[in-house]
Amino acid sequence: MENKSSFDAVLFRPVSADGASSWAFVLLPKAASEKLPRRGRTTVEGTINGYGFQATLEPDGKLSHWLRVSQELQEAAGVAVGDTISLEIQPVEKEPEPEIPSDLADALAANPEAHCIWKATTTIARVDWIHWITSAKQSKTRAKRIGDTCNMLAEGKKRVCCFDPSGFYSKALRAPEHE
Known part of the structure; x- marks a missing residue:
């Protein structure tokens, strides 16, 4: 290969x-x-x-x-x-389905429109949504991102529009520092 x-x-x-x-x-x-x-x-x-x-x-x-x-x-x-x-x-041949954090699962369960679009997205899109949420450094930011996720999904958006999953442009993601 x-x-x-x-x-x-x-x-x-x-x-x-x-x-x-x-x-x-x-x-x-x-x-x-x-x-x-x-x-x-x-x-x-x-x-x-x-x-x-x-x-x-x-x-x-x-x-x-x-x-x-x-x-x-x-x-x-x-x-x-x-x-x-x-x-x-x-x-891998097929990206595995990501584990949904419990706070996101609860929010999706409370918003049927968002949950419906969530189920209609691709596995990679769900990986990106979850990564955007879990990359938040503060609990307040994480909670806001979960709310924003449900709002965007309920509006029919299948991809997170405001997140660079590579971290290249935002510098939000990086490898750990090492000894």
């Missing part, structure tokens, strides 16, 4: 307030990211040092992506922070 990428990358630990993060991450090389179907959140399948996984890549705000590597995946793949790891990735 031409969308498959193989590369080596360093496994980083994110800077955290308590210094005890159990997860790690990898920054994708731009060439690998360019083979993906979109600059926003994208689900891939692949291997880390030969161990299979499926995960959703996050945008880094620089038109590339980063991969969160859980403690469980690190242990299963036999890798540790600081290691240079071998990755092979490719986009």
